[in-house]
Amino acid sequence: SSPERVLIHCLDPVFVCQKVAYTNIGEVVNIQDVVKNTITGVKGVGGVQTRGKCREGYPKSIFVR
Incomplete structure (x- = not known):
């Protein structure tokens, strides 16, 4: 929700989920990294701190750093 x-x-939730999925399970997802990969930008993002879910993921996405 915004x-x-x-x-x-419509693709913003996909970009957010991809960032969380490919972030290491021991790291907290950085909101600035999430926002710079969305189309709507900072006005379209709200929420709480979350940890990544990736233990090991291949192939690496070109959109996730």
Whole structure:
């Protein structure tokens, strides 16, 4: 959901989920890294701190750093 009440792009949740899925399980996902990979930007992102879910993932996505 968007705290600024902007219409988020349909691919933004996909980019967020991909970042969480490919982040190491011991790391906290950095919100700045998530926002720079979304189309809507900072106004379309709200939420809480989350840890990554990836233990080992291949192939590596070109969109996730």
